[in-house]
Amino acid sequence: MRLFYPFLAGLTALLAVACGSSGARTPDDFTVELYTPRYAAGFDIRGTEHGTSSLVTVRNPWQGATQVAQHLLVLRGEDEAPAGFDGTAVHAPVSRVVCMSSSHVAMFDALGEADRIAGVSGIDYLSSADIQARRTAGTVRDVGYDTNLDFELLAAMRPDLVLLYGIAGENTIVTGKLRELGIPYIYVGDYVEESPLGKAEWLMLAAELCDRRDAGADTLRQIATRYEALRTQVDTTAARPRVMLNTPYRDTWFMPSSRSYMIRLIEDAGGEYVYTQNDSSSSVAVDAEEAYLLANDADVWLNVGACNTLGELTAQNPRFAAVPAVRNRRVWNNNRRQTPAGGSDFWESGVVRPDRVLADLIALLHDDGTADSRCCYYKRLE
Template structure:
């Protein structure tokens, strides 16, 4: 059996070599723009003249990944792959996919292509209804976390593509094993996008992989229209101040003024109370400084695992005197979560930034009714 398996891998490798062009790869040859993002900064999709195959270029897919470029060649009509192509190769449309982040699941779901997902990471933390239902019959499996992946399971599932999530760099143990097994992969960098619409726009990579580009354009255009209408409808006036997050192991992490969450707050007419971080990642702030900032805020959002004001103030008795707590202006983004604590805010909220923005607008208008992702702590 082992000999047959190794022979199969060798045969696949020979087929791949046989399908290569003699002309060496150059990204400059791909001059036809299949999709150029309007808001996202981390990818583009191009083709060569007269070709239906495409090149997905992914840039800086993790924090600190400046200068990192990865390629995925998407083959159509049996066209040959350029010689010495440095990236991964997959045939469209992909049929059996593993998603290592819940936001990727939401992208497939929005496009109506969620049935292509056969594996996820951390299935207990996935809010998607299809995944929750089809895990029971084994049609969607949990492949594990980080470097502890079940590669044998992925081989048995005949996976076409693995969509990876990078934190601080490429996990070479994972990518090396995937290459050894002949399973294509690509890192998806939606989480490093600072624009809410930029995060959502990564769904166009999924649209390209599933041959539903036109549907993807229509859906994304509609999302942009709804988001921009809400943002542009904010009335000028005094901007409420907002504090974010809670301490984690005696350290309070606050996001950059350029971050996704701060952009949402600003588009909803609010103002983040902390301007000391202008980088591209959250930074730790001393507890005492964070407490003073919280006292300056009209609203306190994204309060971790707290579901009630009692749970929040039990972390630190001084929180009970914070104006936002006294005035009932504390809201958490965990209205929709799995029993294990997985948050749909970080799942479907990524592809529906208009829903998140609508929640924030209602909150800043002094309303706690009809919220989708947020709930008021009582």
């Protein structure tokens, strides 16, 4: 009997190592590729040889980031985060998530898992029918914006995880307070993806949190199949309509990079961006006069801010009335699906459904007179 106890202790230790994350001590221990993105650049999902837990690594989730890596350990069963793990750990499937971006809401929506969302930021601006219904029922709460988060409410909610987004860096005021309250968080980097399908692929993060990895991969596969089918149907031998984007903010017009998400969509739809000088990773400011000349060289004008009519657009600057796209009624805005408060579903469900956005752009860039009735997110300004 005296030999039995050392044997039992050794067997217990061996089993503990075999359980996966209980034997993993650092992110380097997660070497098995569970999901490798095909389109997105900002994340991957790995596991251990024998375990069920997984590690989501998020890289450079805001503009200008170059050496940022965050780790989200998704625990399953009886697994616990190893001592010294310096990332965020949650148990899956999660039941109470706070989404700080409308695109995060859309990821759960696309999987039929929006009932796992307990809190959102800016509920008046969300299009999700599920969220609005649960708002009425009192099962989802608005936690506020940016540095004006309702931390008292968050503390009372005790969410499993807060999904953050960053524009130019980490909001240390928010993350510091979340750490103080013991509330797990992770930054989501769909915002900085340049590929339309890369943005959509971040729904796999929601799938991982919900234990729906296979369903997530299948959902993305269907979206990508529809996108590629539409893209290949575009007549590449036809003239490519030249496209102007945005409207001025005060005296400055921000023009996106030729590598950006929106330009990828325009090119895949058979259009040509008028401003090719910017090939950086972010938008650049041009003066109003240069932008006016660009607008005059465009066949189509898209994404004109809050404008709902041509009159509202020309009220910003009477010179716009002479722009060819205005004269030819080829100005379109991406706010057909808009909440009463002004939130646009283009930046919600449109992020995970680039196939629908591409279908809109193909229709309006090559309009046969039926585009307005066929578009999901875009409407022609009259």
